[in-house]
Amino acid sequence: MLSYQTLDTIADAYTPLLAILCLCFLIRLTMTRQWQRLLREGALLLVGLISAYAIMFTDQYFSLWPYFELDYSTHSAAALVLVVSLSVMKVSLRGTWLLSLLCYFLLMLYQQYHSVADIISTVLVVGGVMFPWALAAHSKGFKAAG
Numbered sequence: 001m002l003s004y005q006t007l008d009t010i011a012d013a014y015t016p017l018l019a020i021l022c023l024c025f026l027i028r029l030t031m032t033r034q035w036q037r038l039l040r041e042g043a044l045l046l047v048g049l050i051s052a053y054a055i056m057f058t059d060q061y062f063s064l065w066p067y068f069e070l071d072y073s074t075h076s077a078a079a080l081v082l083v084v085s086l087s088v089m090k091v092s093l094r095g096t097w098l099l100s101l102l103c104y105f106l107l108m109l110y111q112q113y114h115s116v117a118d119i120i121s122t123v124l125v126v127g128g129v130m131f132p133w134a135l136a137a138h139s140k141g142f143k144a145a146g
Contacts, residue, residue, distance in 0.1 A: 004111065007107060007110070007111055008111060010107065011075075011104070011107050011108065011111060011113070014079065014100075014104050014107075015075065015078050015079050015082065018079065018082035018083065018086065018100075019082060021082075021086060022045055022082055022085055022086060022089065025041070025086070025089040025090060026038060026041065026042055026045070026089075029041065040137045041085065041088055041089050041137060043133075043137070044084075044085050044088060044133050044134060044137040045081070045082075045085040047130075047133050048080075048081030048082075048084065048085060048126075048129075048130045048133065048134075049078070049081055051081070051126060051129040051130060052074070052077035052078055052080075052081050052126050052130075053074075053077075055072070055077065055125060055126060055129075056072055056074050056077065059072040065118070065121065068121075070115070070117055070118050070121055071114060071115070071118045072118070072121075072122055073108070073113075073114045073118045073119050073122040075108060075113065075114070076105065076108070076114065076118070076119045076122045076123055076126075077122050077123075077126045079101055079104055080101065080122075080123055080126055080127060080130065081126065081130055083097045083098065083100070083101040084127075084130050084131070084134045085134075087134070088134055088137050088138050091138075105119050
């Protein structure tokens with residue numbers, strides 16, 4: 001079995017790796033001059049990240065999660081935003097992105113970073129903001145391609 005420190009290093013690398021992948025896809029769109037997709041997918045990523053961190057700051061100010069004896073999981077929020085963005089950017093790998101997110105959540109539970117309730121409550125709130133944007137970005141992608 002891997003040590004706690006090794007698993008911690010893997011967990012710490014997950015979100016930056018997702019961010020690098022998102023940036024690579026956006027750079028590729030820039031290089032191929034796919035401006036509409038770049039704008040749509042870049043906006044999705046930006047809106048998602050701004051929302052995740054705005055919710056975090058709101059929680060810190062109003063102590064929303066602590067009121068319910070929970071902890072807002074910024075790790076879960078950022079990872080969700082990046083995975084949803086990657087799922088729109090590279091639909092053919094959606095299953096892989098989602099599986100990686102599930103494994104990350106399980107790793108956070110195993111490492112005792114957050115509880116199941118912390119992760120689920122964070123995902124429900126951030127996902128509630130993120131998913132309508134993702135659906136719009138995804139459906140426009142199909143219309144442009146069709």
